[in-house]
Amino acid sequence: MQGFVLAGVSSGVGKTVATLAVIQALEDAGYDIQPAKAGPDFIDPSHHGAIADRPSRTLDLWLEGETGVRRNYARGEGDVCVVEGVMGLYDGDGSSTAMVAETLDLPVVLVIDASAGMESVGATALGFREYAGAIDRDIDVAGVVAQQAHGGRHEEGIREALPDGLEYFGRIPPNPALEIPDRHLGLEMGEEAALPREALREAAETLEAERLGDVASAPPEPAATELPEPVDATVAVASDAAFCFRYPATVERFRERGEVVTFSPVVGDPVPDCDGVYLPGGYPELHADALESSDTLAELGDRASDGLPIFGECGGLMAMSRSLTTAKGDRHEMAGILPADVTMHDRYQALDHVELETARSTLTADAGETVRGHEFHYSSIDVDGDARFAFETVRGDGIDGDHDGLLGYESLATYAHVHPESGAFDRFLEAVVG
Incomplete structure (x- = not known):
């Protein structure tokens, strides 16, 4: 199963909404989607499942180890796995988004808040791509999804600002309907506050579904393991x-x-x-x-x-x-x-x-x-x-x-x-x- 990682440049940039819109865009384009979440969260995956109609896989190196992450990914179904990151791409010592992407050898699509920037979006994406080499991480930052971006001159400015080798995968336009209510530190469960399909489909129309599908790649097959014997329980x-x-x-x-x-x-x-x-x-x-x-x-x-x-x-x-x-x-x-x-x-x-x-x-x-x-x-x-x-x-x-x-x-x-x-x-x- 091919896949890619949607990673934020920080917490709070709208990764979950972008992930749901990307899932919707790919499904509308005919792909069979398997959602996944980097990190131990339960709430974001509930929103994935509400849209993809399939349980989201948990990918966390601290909880599962490298072999466990690869095995849990491989247990997914579908054509393309869309992995939502945790916090910012490089944040977290136990199991960062970058660590998960590197373990699975999946390309990274950055989610960047573009509400007040154009050229700065390109500079940010370039910095995240080059930083991987500076810290000796094998991370392929393939391009960006521009969150909170308008069309017209705003969108065109973002496209033009991206350096060679960084692709523009579309935008999520500002829309109050694309907000998930907070509960505690996280969000309400997907069963309680699923985003409206109409709003997601509007966002999906401004994403480059075919390009997103093309950027996905398949990780190496996990090592074969033998399941313990059944028990009478x-x-x-x-x-x-x-x-x-x-x-x-x-x-x-x-x-x-x-x-x-x-x-x-x-x-x-x-x-x-x-x-x-x-x-x-x-x-x-x-x-x-x-x-x-x-x-x-x-x-x-x-x-x-x-x-x-x-x-x-x-x-x-x-x-x-x-x-x-x-x-x-x-x-x-x-x-x-x-x-x-x-x-x-x-x-x-x-x-x-x-x-x-x-x-x-x-x-x-x-x-x-x-x-x-x-x-x-x-x-x-x-x-x-x-x-x-x-x-x-x-x-x-x-x-x-x-x-x-x-x-x-x-x-x-x-x-x-x-x-x-x-x-x-x-x-x-x-x-x-x-």
């Missing part, structure tokens, strides 16, 4: 508006090796018959009333006390605690699996790639192993003095600055989100039947 995965942060590859791995059933704690579904439960991250604080009034969390608490293994990530950690207090001060009872109480804040409390060292064997790792993940949350947790932790934090904040992985009964909950390429979910599958 059924995993129940919480799936609703409160538990919506999960990588497509995670559910794929569960289905490749075992059985998957889904349920909605927000709706109040009973906990399915299963060998283990996975509670992904999401927005339990926005659905705290429904979660408190439903019977699902209480049943999860009962099942956990009977020995059912439950693994929760971030939002799952919050739901597994005794209580959740919103930023407005409203307290809600949660599942009570963990000896902890959660409080929401107006500002985020942690945002980073994390590395955890396993202090004691648990659902996702054996003692002595390290696990890499990502944390981003607006909550903090007060834990009891006798709380037990599975991990010590090597990088990141975790639950208390030094530890992550709060234990309760046979269950585990972390602030860290992990990818199946880490091996954590294989360990989980094997643990629930062990």
Whole structure:
């Protein structure tokens, strides 16, 4: 599958809107598109999926390693993969957009805010292309998409300003309809605030779809790997508006090796018959009333006390605690699996790639192993003095600055989100039947 990377010159230049418009333009031109996202984000990929009608692939070197990134890319479908970058092209020490592009040997198309520039767009693009050589990076900056650019003289000036070897791939005109509402540091989920198709198609008409299709190239094939043996296990995965942060590859791995059933704690579904439960991250604080009034969390608490293994990530950690207090001060009872109480804040409390060292064997790792993940949350947790932790934090904040992985009964909950390429979910599958 051929592909290219849409990279910003910085955060906030409109990469997501440009990516959605490019996906629309290529689909209108007859291409079958596979979206992807550099970095660990869940929200931008939800917008990709709303437009491409196909789950977006997560490409993060910290979470997956080089082999994992290549393998996860190769699992995609379609003619062309459009990879949205993270932050600016060269920003980030754990897994920058440039590192992902270099690992996959994909060309880069720069998204540049051209609202107040013409010649400066060319200078910026040239600088980004030449900088790759200065830092000994094998990055092919192929050209630009001009964000917030008008037609006529403005567009022509941008075209003329581009040096030889840098192609003009079109523009995204200013349009208030092409704005995604903010939620926390990121954006609202694609299912909630999908951009209007009409506005995207208008933007798509000002993009050079055929040129974008032609610039795509195919990365080297990943090394062949053997999937671990199937296990006789059924995993129940919480799936609703409160538990919506999960990588497509995670559910794929569960289905490749075992059985998957889904349920909605927000709706109040009973906990399915299963060998283990996975509670992904999401927005339990926005659905705290429904979660408190439903019977699902209480049943999860009962099942956990009977020995059912439950693994929760971030939002799952919050739901597994005794209580959740919103930023407005409203307290809600949660599942009570963990000896902890959660409080929401107006500002985020942690945002980073994390590395955890396993202090004691648990659902996702054996003692002595390290696990890499990502944390981003607006909550903090007060834990009891006798709380037990599975991990010590090597990088990141975790639950208390030094530890992550709060234990309760046979269950585990972390602030860290992990990818199946880490091996954590294989360990989980094997643990629930062990």
